[in-house]
Amino acid sequence: MLVVNILLPVFFHSAMGGLHRHILSSVKVLIRKGHEVTVVCKPGPFAEEIEALGGQVIRTDYSNEDIKRVIDEVRTQPFDVVYAHPFDSRQLGIAVAEANAIPFVLVIHGMYVDEIEQYHSSVTRVVAVSEQIATHLTDHCPAVESKLIVIPNGVDAAFIPMEARPSSERVTGLFTSRLDADKLFILDVFLDALEDERVQRLPIDWLIVGDGTQREKYASRYEEALEGTDQTIKWLGWLDQSDLPDAMHRADFVIGPGRSALEGMAVGKPTIAVGSKSYQGLVTPSTWTDIANTNFGGIGTKYDGYTSGQIGDAILELMDEATRRDLARFSSALVDEHFRDEQSQQRLLDVLEQVVKEGTSEMDLIERYPFIRYDQLHARRSNRICTWKLTDREQRLEAMRDELEGAKQILEQLRSTNEEQSSEINRLRIKLQRWSDESK
Structure with a gap:
């Protein structure tokens, strides 16, 4: 049997959810089939559950500084394939897959494209969890159509029917x-x-x-x-x-x-x-x-x-x-x-084993370096310009807020002054009326 060593980067915001259950199901089946899985994720209960299943975990907050440490750690390990989930984890996965000349498999869970038009040539397979998600991807980037495979989410064997609930008015x-x-x-x-x-x-x-x-x-x-x-x-x-x-x-x-x-x-x-x-x-x-x-x-x-x-x-x-x-x-x-989960995970395993057998051509990093370096410098400058613009916008908004607050204070003072003047006018009016009444 072919034993596959899988690098599985995943990025998320919430501590637990459907994405986490999807990955836990995959890890459980892959390990049971005798394969090795290393998950790159944030620390927390999800990482602990991966370890409880027998998987390896590399913990990271996915900050730029810490990802450099993660890359140093994974680059020296003999992974056969990267099976990545979108966004920050996809960026890490592609970087490692390209550098190590190993296949890269991406799974898309929903109505997003994760900028796939920018890196589709580096993707070996794309797994979509439904037909319409696959169509959404190919409409956006037709070049991935030949690499697409639909594998629906599966349900764990623990979810089975029990005896019917007794009839009730409620x-x-x-x-x-x-x-x-x-x-x-x-x-x-x-x-x-x-x-x-x-x-x-x-x-x-x-x-x-x-x-x-x-x-x-x-x-x-x-x-x-x-x-x-x-x-x-x-x-x-x-x-x-x-x-x-x-x-x-x-x-x-x-x-x-x-x-x-x-x-x-x-x-x-x-x-x-x-x-x-x-x-x-x-x-x-x-x-x-x-x-x-x-x-x-x-x-x-x-x-x-x-x-x-x-x-x-x-x-x-x-x-x-x-x-x-x-x-x-x-x-x-x-x-x-x-x-059922066993069906879905077996199809995923078939994909991973197939791309490992197919292999991938080694990238000429020296040839590509000028282009990669240009993109990196351009992205950094673009981010810096965006930061400047946002900072300037925030400063202008803060100045407008201060000006508005000052205007509110002036209005409050005018209102207070008007109230005092109105009170004095009413007092004088009453006094004049009393004098008028007394003079009659």
Whole structure:
């Protein structure tokens, strides 16, 4: 068996989320198959989980200064392939892959292109997690079409159906999402459900799974929307992957994006898909193909493609117990057939093994050095000019703020003076009136 030594750089802002679960699934399968994986990432719980699976971790904050240390460390190690995720981690991955003359595989998760037109010649394969994401990439950069492969996200074997919940007059709905600024569309669509008067009349108990910078703001909005209704809301916070299936089993239906939607379906729950880029609605036999092609909401026009009340329509449809039962069976069967993790990770492994066997031609760094050096100096100067302009803009804005504050103080003084003058005029008016009355 070919043993592959994989360098896996990944950059992220939030501590945990769907991206992290995607990578953890890959690392778990790759290590179980006997391959070696080194992940470059920020320190924290994600790095610790990688190590618990048996992977190696190089911790970095991805600052320019620290990346130089990371490059020194990875350049001397015998990696066979770089499997990178976008943005800062992609930049590191390409630099190492080019210098070490090893294949570079990039995975794209959503509606972005990560400046691929600038470096497509250095990419060996591009993995898109859905058909529409692949189309989005080729529309932007046709040169990558021959290198593209679609591998959908998969669901871990821990997410399986359990016995059906007993019938009850009340229904439990579970909403799951990372609660950060890049997920505002998802959070607002769920708010639209809670504010829908038709939904408010239903006997629903809500479970909220997730956490993030927007939790406090949206918690107050959600709870305010439910005031005066017969509904309840319970916050479960961010759950470990091992605890998430149990939480989903407590629900009668699930609302969520991307991988979370798949996980809800895997445990046999009717699922409403709403992602960071679009509302996709109830996953049914007639809609699932189109919804999957968007990675369950990862492609779309956000608010422009959503009409208030759409999610309410789907929730009303799920109030029928027979409908929920039919969709539960369909959902779990669909995941088993098309979206199990073992299938997706095996396809990824096949890609990595194939590019290693194919190899890559060594780059003539001496020949390319003048061009690389020019781009580097040009980028530095452009950044410096942008910094100067931003600094100048901030200084002008600060001066305008100071001038406005000064104007406010002058207005306040004038207002105070006018009030004193008005008071004196009224006092004199009263005095004159009294004198006039006394003289009569």
